[in-house]
Amino acid sequence: MAFVRKAVKENRVPPEFEDLSTPEDVVKLAKKKGISTSPLNVSELSMELGIIVRFEPMPDDDSGTLFKEKKTGQWVMIVNSLHHPHRQRFTIAHEIAHRIRHAANQDEFNDKAFFRNGDSNWMETEANNFAATILMPKEDFTKAVDSGKTKIEEIAAHFQVSSMAVRIRAKALGFDGHGL
Ligand SMILES: [Zn+2]
Structure with a gap:
């Protein structure tokens, strides 16, 4: 009889992203493909991951959505075109996280304002952390501070x-007492 370690969370990474399951893997991929990581070129990264990104006006509370088109199987991201570009970048990184980490669990994600709802579920918390990590890789963050x-x-x-987003990332990296 063999012992199998139980998974901590109910999570299945889609097979096409098995080698890309952590934010660090994604940063590595970007660097390998010549995509800027400091700052991260989120459009090029989305394209590399096979996601179509569209910008459309939405109510202010909505950040964006990510869904799989039923007919074609194509993953599409829609970002609120009325939001500040910095916020749009976080939305795109957050939806990339859903695509990589959670697309085997569900095929539609509708995101309201981030950080406001006390992190409604583990997928949202994970997507926020993932987004902050790819937008501000540890190495690049440290370099910027240095x-x-x-x-x-x-x-x-x-x-x-x-x-x-910087405050959250700085805290995660232990930069609290650094004037940050
Ligand atoms: Zn989300």
Whole structure:
């Protein structure tokens, strides 16, 4: 009899992304493909992952959606065109996380404002952490701080993300006491 370690979470990574299941894997892929990671070129990365990205006006509360077209099987992301570009970048990174980590669980994701609903479920929490990690890879974040960017606004401008996203990432990386 063989012992099998039980999975901690009910999660199945889609087979096409088995080698791409962590944010670090995604950053590595981007670098390998010559896609900028500091700041991350989210459009090129989406294309590389086979996701079509469209920008359309949505109600202010909606950040974006990700879904699989029934007829073609094509994954499509729609981003709120009325949001600030920095917020749109976070939305795209968040939807990329859903595509890679959660697309075997469901084939449609509708995202409202992030960080507001007390992280409604584990998939949302995971997608937010994943997004923050690919938008601000540890190595690049440390490099930016070492090069003298120690204010939240400076880091946010460098990675083209919101101050909120920087705060969350800085905390995760243990940069709290660093003037961040
Ligand atoms: Zn989500």
